[in-house]
Amino acid sequence: KRVSLHLFVSVLAGSTGLLHCPHNPGDTLLMMTWWIRPLYKPPCFITILDSRSVNNCSERTMHENLSLKILKTHITDTGNYSCEVVNAHGTFHSSFMLQVLVPPSVSLTLNPAGFPECRTVGGISPSEISWIPESDDVITRREMSPDKTWTVISTYRVQIIPGREVTCNVSHPTFTHPQILTIVIPGKTLKILSFGERKKSQQGQ
Ligand SMILES: *[C@@H]1O[C@H](CO)[C@@H](O)[C@H](O)[C@H]1NC(C)=O
Ligand SMILES: *[C@@H]1O[C@H](CO)[C@@H](O)[C@H](O)[C@H]1NC(C)=O
Ligand SMILES: *[C@@H]1O[C@H](CO)[C@@H](O)[C@H](O)[C@H]1NC(C)=O
Ligand SMILES: *[C@@H]1O[C@H](CO)[C@@H](O)[C@H](O)[C@H]1NC(C)=O
Numbered sequence: 001k002r003v004s005l006h007l008f009v010s011v012l013a014g015s016t017g018l019l020h021c022p023h024n025p026g027d028t029l030l031m032m033t034w035w036i037r038p039l040y041k042p043p044c045f046i047t048i049l050d051s052r053s054v055n056n057c058s059e060r061t062m063h064e065n066l067s068l069k070i071l072k073t074h075i076t077d078t079g080n081y082s083c084e085v086v087n088a089h090g091t092f093h094s095s096f097m098l099q100v101l102v103p104p105s106v107s108l109t110l111n112p113a114g115f116p117e118c119r120t121v122g123g124i125s126p127s128e129i130s131w132i133p134e135s136d137d138v139i140t141r142r143e144m145s146p147d148k149t150w151t152v153i154s155t156y157r158v159q160i161i162p163g164r165e166v167t168c169n170v171s172h173p174t175f176t177h178p179q180i181l182t183i184v185i186p187g188k189t190l191k192i193l194s195f196g197e198r199k200k201s202q203q204g205q
Pocket of ligand 2: 045
């Protein structure tokens with residue numbers, strides 16, 4: 001029995017996941033099995049024997065020839081996947097770690113005490129939040145929800161002159177660029193501008 005290294009694969013939630021078993025079964029393939037051990041669900045398997053197959057996984061999980069295809073990936077598909085090929089030369093085994101990436105939603109508001117609060121909800125890994133202007137007087141809390149996603153709440157606890165801007169900068173593995181949110185500290189009215197809108201309004205000036 002030959003075992004190959006773990007391969008790390010990540011896919012964005014909602015898209016199709018495709019895992020290719022790296023072994024060439026040749027024309028002496030006897031049997032092929034995908035073993036699936038998700039982190040948050042019971043294990044399941046797909047076995048292909050001759051032209052028949054047995055599958056006790058979700059309807060979204062299927063084999064396409066010798067590859068494994070997962071439709072509309074969900075955070076609960078995260079886990080270990082391995083393929084086993086049995087042919088005349090022996091048994092070959094490969095493992096994959098599949099991570100389904102979920103982008104968080106991001107918001108910037110004033111909390112009831114009047115401090116800017118940047119909140120990211122729903123990411124599969126916690127986001128990184130920084131502030132402009134920088135300050136040591138920032139409190140950041142990270143919590144994992146029962147659905148295994150992270151909520152990160154960062155509070156900027158600096159007294160700011162009304163009319164000044166505070167910017168929250170959010171990085172996450174699912175973002176191609178950091179998300180920049182700016183809030184104008186109100187005298188009375190509250191105004192939130194996204195980066196894109198801010199550029200437009202500056203161009204309009
Ligand atoms: C997946 O594989 C890794 C590395 O071998 C192991 O640490 C982890 O416990 C496995 N997880 C599951 C759900 O089997
Ligand atoms: C699939 O079958 C295996 C072996 O019988 C069993 O351990 C596993 O719990 C089953 N998984 C599901 C999702 O029914
Ligand atoms: C996969 O199988 C389909 C038929 O189910 C066939 O049309 C296709 O050519 C096969 N693809 C590969 C890469 O072998
Ligand atoms: C936002 O944070 C990222 C990561 O720390 C950094 O690379 C980037 O320069 C920051 N953007 C701004 C506008 O400060």
